[in-house]
Amino acid sequence: MKLAGLKSIENAHDESVWAVTWVPATETRPPLLLTGSLDETVRLWKSDDLVLERTNTGHCLGVASVAAHPLGRIAASSSLDSFVRVFDVDSNATIATLEAPPSEVWQMKFDPKGNILAVAGGGSASVKLWDTNSWQHVATLSIPRPEASQATKPIDKSGSKKFVLSVSWSLDGRRIACGSMDGTISVFDVARAKFLHHLEGHYMPVRSLAYSPSEPRLLFSASDDGHVHMYDAEAKTLVGSMSGHASWVLSVDVSPDGAALATGSSDRTVRLWDLSMRAAVQTMSNHADQVWGVAFRPPGGTDTRAGRLASVSDDKSISLYDYS
Amino acid sequence: MACVYIPVQNSEEEVRVALDQLPRDASDILDILKAEQAPLDLWLIIAREYFKQGKLEQFRQILEEGSSPEIDDYYADVRYERIAILNALGAYYSYLGKIETKQREKEEHFILATQYYNKASRIDMHEPSTWVGKGQLLLAKGDIDQAFATFKIVLDGDSDNVPALLGQACVEFNRGRYSDSLELYKRALQVYPACPAAVRLGIGLCRYKLGHFGKARQAFVRVLQLDPENVEALVALAIMDLRTNEATGIRTGMLNMQRAFEIYPYCAMALNYLANHFFFTGQHFLVEQLTETALAVTNHGPTKSHSYYNLARSYHSKGDYEKAGLYYMASVKEINKPQEFVFPYYGLGQVQLKLGDFRSALTNFEKVLEVYPDNCETLKALGHIYFQLGQIDKAQEFMRKATKIDPRDSQAFLELGELLIYSDTGAALDAFKTARGLFKKGGQEVPTELLNNIGVIQFEREEFELAKQTFKEALGDGIWLAFIDAKKMPPVIEAAASTHEYKNMQLFHELESNGYRVELPWDKVTALFNLARLLEQLNEARTATIFYRLILFKFPEYVDAYLRLAAIAKARNNLHLSIELVNDVLKVSDKCPNALSMLGELELKNDDWVKAKETLRAASDATDGKDSYATLSLGNWNYFAALRNEKRNPKLEATHLEKAKELYSRVLIQHSANLYAANGAGVVLAEKGHFDVSKDIFTQVQEAASGSVFVQMPDVWINLAHVYFANGNFALAVKMYQNCLRKFYYNTDSQILLYLARTHYEAEQWQDCKKVLLRAIHLAPSNYTLRFDAGVAMQKFSASTLQKAKRTAEEVRSTVAALQNAVRVFSHLSAASNLHIHGFDEKKIDTHVGYCNHLLLAAKVHLEAAERDEQQIHQRQELARQVALAEEARRKAEEQRKFQLERRKQEDELKRVQQQEEHFRRIKEQWKSTAPASKRRERSDDEEGGNSERRRRKGGKRRKKDKNSKSRYDMEETEADMMDEQELDDEDANMNYREPTSQMNDEDDVEENAQGLLAAAGLEDSDVDDETVAPSSNIARRRQALSESDDDEPLDRQPDVTPIRGNSTELQESDGEIRDGNKPNADEGSDEEK
Known part of the structure; x- marks a missing residue:
């Protein structure tokens, strides 16, 4: 289990790179890397040489999140002005522009089947669900307001504590977990659009969530407290906790085989964790600033048996690693 | 049975006197001797016989009678015998003097002895036996040099004089010249092989002193063969056996010692040695008995000293330091010079050290050091005492010497390391490592506290992996x-x-x-x-x-x-x-002050101001105000209280600031090197507008704070940046903020980004300002004030672009985009305000939206104009391009034609080549020589053009720069004006500084609207440059105010400015204390080992 640097593109964007995801392969082309940046552009890169395929413009303010449809034909990008742009990956034709004011847009994820786009709604304390055929807003998963009786945190005057930052789909698409500024993770039943429970343990913003591809109930969370937690999202138990980053953990992703975890942190490093040992096995320090995103390439396609991990950073660079 | 015959005067008869039947009353014999006028040698024989029988009185009586003046007269011509009698008396009194312990009687005996010898000398100057006697006397008196001279006189006359040889040997022995002494003893033995065993004893002692232990042993054994009851030889042999330090040796040694003890139970030396032995076997009762006996039987100083020492040691080892000290003291009193017997000084020093009497211990150890300047234990003890007395330098010096003398003494290195911790951690680490190496080499277990200390230093030096290994090793x-x-x-x-x-x-x-x-x-x-x-x-x-x-x-x-x-x-x-x-x-x-302090911080974080103050007070009281941390926290509390007061009561504010200053100063008085207190004092000074002083303080603190993992002070960087900002040095402020962010926060602190954005804003770097704010939003998405600020920045950017005299369509277009974004941001906020309480007045936002829309309208006009211009330019360019294209086409056609022509010509030429070779070459040369020249000319033209263009450009730039500087100057002026106004209005010159840090003002809203109008007015008069400047800083201030006046979490925010920094100091400090706590632990450990 190790990472080996393959390629790094300095100045891949003109400004900090904030978002990264892989666009799965289609019959006609191999998978592509999709990145979003403060420079208001979204860029597509051909792996493994990270050749710039196209630069999408049109966003105002920084691009904070990108998401790709599981079939690889469409993708979505969102910026700080709370617009979501859905576009055709190959032609860059705009398919839809989504907004649900006054809800902002933070992390976005397509469900594993590709029918719904889930959008973390920031200060609305909710996750918005969009149908991917009609591009209509279909549901809002709201985090219930904390009642006075269960006020665990002493002072919680402002409602923005439940500000939703991150979102993740369970493997079967039946659950959505979302992480918020105050560190709580909320689990929803998608079919019934119903809040199930909170997962506690973090007390600082949870900026990234990832379900394990091999164990359906296992959820990983990355928080500003420098820890990665492992939860059994159904049983509400904290299975484990991993520390090692010197600063905020900004991003987490599970390898396709479910054996390893990659995290990106403000401490400028990318770490690889062996889940069987629950310990960091490797630390990559090739970035010169905060690492905002890490993404394992999904399996599929013709030449994609080899594992790939991409990371993006405030230092404007993109790095690609071989994972084996 | 031996007997003497006294010849009867005037007859052939003799009186037979059996020597073992001498009468009790010496007068009987004397009468006979006198009556018969017996030869003097008979007198001597009889006297000696009395002496042998222990009848000293009779012995003396006969000899005194034998040396009386009548005898002198009567036997005037018998010289030798008379001398012999006198010498015998002299020797007798010498002996008495030697064994007498009372000083006065001793003197008297010696005086008598001297008189007899002098009398003998008067009879014959050259009689060697008199000289020998005199020599012995001098020796007994301790007058070694004169004794030497005296014996030399004898030996010069007769080098084989055995008594003189022995005397001289004794002299040499006492002078410490053992080999000379040995030679003399040997010669005596050669001259007189049948001499008594004691001579061999001398040889043995010399050998012993010379270190020839084997031969010494032989000598002692021989002595015992000759005289099995010789106590000295037994003791000497026993000592030698004991010194072997082996079990069997000690056993035989003890047997000999016991025999000596049985033969003569009052030999103090044997008693001391026995006591010594029992000390080591731990039979303290026996030690006491033996030494007490020894003390009773001897008056010999050194021996007594030894006995006291034994006794003291016994008590010392039993832990009765008081008694041990007394006996050591008694032992020391018996010693004239420390050189003779130095151990009691060492013991006394140890006891005094234990009892905490460092000064006395110091003098005693120094005495030991005089005798043994290289004794490691003493050096270490001295080092330790100096350390206890706080003289670290001296302590280090001694410890270093100890380690130099014995580079294998792990304990010394350990202590050296502990001393060095305070001054030079690097050297301390080296010392500790050496100690560890020595422990390991010696196969000993390395003490946990040593490893702990190594680990801590490595930790401190940021050698984390090494430290981890060390701690693991310590833990086992x-x-x-x-x-x-x-x-x-x-x-x-x-x-x-x-x-x-x-x-x-x-x-x-x-x-x-x-x-x-x-x-x-x-x-x-x-x-x-x-x-x-x-x-x-x-x-x-x-x-x-x-x-x-x-x-x-x-x-x-x-x-x-x-x-x-x-x-x-x-x-x-x-x-x-x-x-x-x-x-x-x-x-x-x-009452744990650390816990109370921490609780206070937590309560502050929890917004429990009153409670926090009480807790911090309690923490301060728990240490009688000596805990600088608690005092500092109280100072911080006052500082924040001064700024958070919502009513902004200047009086209250001043009192709080004053109180804060007082508290910081109090800490500084106690600990002049307290960085946090200095930082706090700097802050208060800055609040009062003394930027130069505060800048100096901050700079110093910053310098001092760099270099240790345990001191992390990002606050001072921020404060410095604030000061730069307040002084208008924006570039430096930006740099300082950025460095701080990077160095301490991994670029994650949105608050500092806000400061940074404000600096860019003041410096009118709108794009940078916007980018920084966007970054801040990305880091702290739920902070809506950042969004508001971003909106303001975009609005301001647009306004300033539109006010520019000249602008490209591209610029106007980006302005429009920015305005649209601003509108969107503001309307978002407006919409979101229904959902959340984020502290904005909707009206305020609406004003912004209105203003932006207004700008947008204006911008559209501008845009159209600009686009028209651009289009015109574009058309013109297009036209020109087309013309150029046509031209190009024409030129190309021409070229083509020319080329064709040329080629045709060439073909023709080729055809003619054979006939007209000469002609062709000439043409070719001509062509060659002309072409470069024309090229060169072309290039020089180009260069000129380029230069002139560049020059022109430069000129333009200069003009632009001028404009910039002018406008900046203007701005400063207006700012100054503004400050003046403020001074008048508020009677508070410090407003200016507070703005960047924090401001809470209820009046803001009023100001807000007013400024909104002002800004709108600014738009109308978009041609007047001056106007825009004033709103800019006003808006900035307002923006700052907004970001701080968030009603919902003002207290979170407030502490953010510095309290969070206070927190970090708190952590650091408690770390430090913990660490300090550890070191003393380690010290204690090593103390115990000592």
Whole structure:
């Protein structure tokens, strides 16, 4: 289990790179890397040489999140002005522009089947669900307001504590977990659009969530407290906790085989964790600033048996690693 | 039976006197001797016989009679015998003097002896036996040099004079010239092989002193063969045996000693040695008895001293330091010079050291050092005393000397290291490492505290991996290994219960019930704690918490572990748990100042101002105000209170500031090197507008704070940046903020980004300002004030672009985009205000929206104009391009034609080539020589054009720069004006500084609207440059005010400015204290070893 640097593109964007995801392969082309940046552009890169395929413009303010449809034909990008742009990956034709004011847009994820786009709604304390055929807003998963009786945190005057930052789909698409500024993770039943429970343990913003591809109930969370937690999202138990980053953990992703975890942190490093040992096995320090995103390439396609991990950073660079 | 015959005068008859039947009354014999006028040698024989029989009185009577003046007259011509009698008397009195202990009688005996010898000398100057006697006398008096001279006179006359030889040997022995002494003894033996055993004793002693132990032993054995009862030889042999330090040697030695004791139970030397032996076998009762006997039987100073020493040592080892001290003192009193017998000084020093009388101990050890300048133990003891007396330099000097003399003394290196910790950690580490190496080489176990100290220094030097190894080595084998290697996972717990994870001991109970032994020896606790601290530093907080919990599991009183757990919980923002943990500490010790301080900080974080103040007060009281941390916290509290007062009562503010200053100063008086207090004082000064002074302070603090992992002071960087900002030095301020962000916060602190944005704003770097704000939003998405600020920045950018005299369509277009974004941001905020309370007045936002829309309209006009212009230009360019294209086409056609022509020509030429070779060459040369010339000309034209163009451009730039500087100047002026106004208005010259840090003003809203109008007015008069400047700073101020006046979390925000920094200092400090705590621990350990 190790990472080996393959390629790094300095100045891949003109400004900090904030978002990264892989666009799965289609019959006609191999998978592509999709990145979003403060420079208001979204860029597509051909792996493994990270050749710039196209630069999408049109966003105002920084691009904070990108998401790709599981079939690889469409993708979505969102910026700080709370617009979501859905576009055709190959032609860059705009398919839809989504907004649900006054809800902002933070992390976005397509469900594993590709029918719904889930959008973390920031200060609305909710996750918005969009149908991917009609591009209509279909549901809002709201985090219930904390009642006075269960006020665990002493002072919680402002409602923005439940500000939703991150979102993740369970493997079967039946659950959505979302992480918020105050560190709580909320689990929803998608079919019934119903809040199930909170997962506690973090007390600082949870900026990234990832379900394990091999164990359906296992959820990983990355928080500003420098820890990665492992939860059994159904049983509400904290299975484990991993520390090692010197600063905020900004991003987490599970390898396709479910054996390893990659995290990106403000401490400028990318770490690889062996889940069987629950310990960091490797630390990559090739970035010169905060690492905002890490993404394992999904399996599929013709030449994609080899594992790939991409990371993006405030230092404007993109790095690609071989994972084996 | 031997007898003498006294010849009867005038007859042939003789009187037979049996020597063993001498009458009790010497007068009878004397009468006979006198009556018969017996030869003097008979007198002597009889006297000697009396002496041998121990009848000293009779002996003396005969000899005194024999040396009386009548005898002198009568036997005037018998010289030798008379001399012999006198010498015998002299020798007798010498002996008496020698053994007499009372000084006065001793003197008297010696005087008598001298008189006899002098009388003998008067009879014959040259009689060697008189000289020998005199020599002995001088020797007994201790007058060694004269004794030497005296014996020399004899030996010069007769080099084989045995008594003289012996005397001289004795002299040489006393002078310490043992080989000379030995030679003399040998010669005596050669001359007179049948001499008494004592001579061989002398040889043995010489050999012994010379270190020829084998030969010495032979000599002593020979003595004993000749005289089995010779106590001295027995003792000497015994001492030699004892000195071998082997079991068998000691056994035979003790046998000899016992025999000597049995033969003569009052030999002090033997008694002392026996006592010494029993001291080592631990039979203290015997020691006391023997030494007491020895003290009773001898008046010989050194021997007595030895006895006292034995006694003292016995008490010393029993731990009765008072008594031991008394006896050591008695022993020391018996010694004239420390050179003779130095041990009691050492013992006395030790006892005094133990009893805390460092000064006296110092003098005693120094005496030992005089005798043994290279004695490591003494050097170490002196080093230790100087350390206790606070003279670290001297202590180091001694310790260093000790390590130099014995580079294998691990203890010395250990102590040296402990001394060096205070001055030079690098050297200390080296010393500790050497000590560790020595312990290892010696096969000894390396003391835990030594390893602990090494680890701490490595930790301090940021050699974290090494430190980790060292701590692990210190800990050795134990249950903790399982946690380090993460073999034991903490049990799965209910997510809701994870809130209290740090108090959970279930893990250890489970391990115990699974048959593991969860043990933690007391001497490993410190090392384990330090390892946990290190793991924290390495971000292995999870393992660290397990270790802290393990410590608490076994030692629930270990407050520091609670505090660290609380600190970790606090760092993870789990305030509830943190408070609970601190309360646990207070349960253990309700006055623990560290815990109280921490609780105060937590309460501040929790917005419990009044409570926090009380807690901090309690912390301060718990240490009688000596704990600088508590005082500092109170100072911070006052500082924040001064700024947070919502009514902004200038009087109250001033009192709070004054109080803060007083508290900071108090700490500075106690600890002039306290960085945090200095920083606080700087802040207060800056608040009062003394930027130059505060800048100096901040710069110094910043310098001092760099270089240790345990001191992290980002606040001072921020404060410096604030000062630069306040002085209008924006570039430096930006740099300082950025460095601080990068160095301390991994670029994650949105508050500093806000400062940075404000600096860009003031510097009119709108794009930078916007980018920074966007970054801040990305980091702190729920902070809506940042969004508002971003909106303002975009609005301001647009306004300023539109006010520019010249602008490209591109610029106007980006302006429009920015305005649209601003509108969107503001309307978002407006819409979101229904959902959240984020502290904005909707009206205020609406004003902004209105203004932006207004700008947008104007911009559209401008845009159209600009686009028209651009289009025109574009058309013109297009036209020109087309013309150029046509031209190009024409030129190309021409060229083509030319080329064709040429080629045709060439073909023609080729055809003609054979006939017209000469002609062709000429043409070709001509062509060659002309072409370059024309090229060159072309190039020079180009260059000129380029230069002139560049020059022109430069000129333009200069003009632009001028404009810039002018406008900046203007701005400064207006700012100054503004400040003047403020001074007039508020009677408070300090407003200016407070703005960047924090401002809470209820009046803001009013101002807000007013400024909104002003800004709108600014738009109308978009041609007037001056106008725009004033609003700019006003808006900036307002913006700042807005970001700070967020009603909902003002208290979170307030502390953010500096209290959070205060927090970090608190952590640092408690770390420091913990570490300090460890070192004394280690010291104690080594003390005990000593």
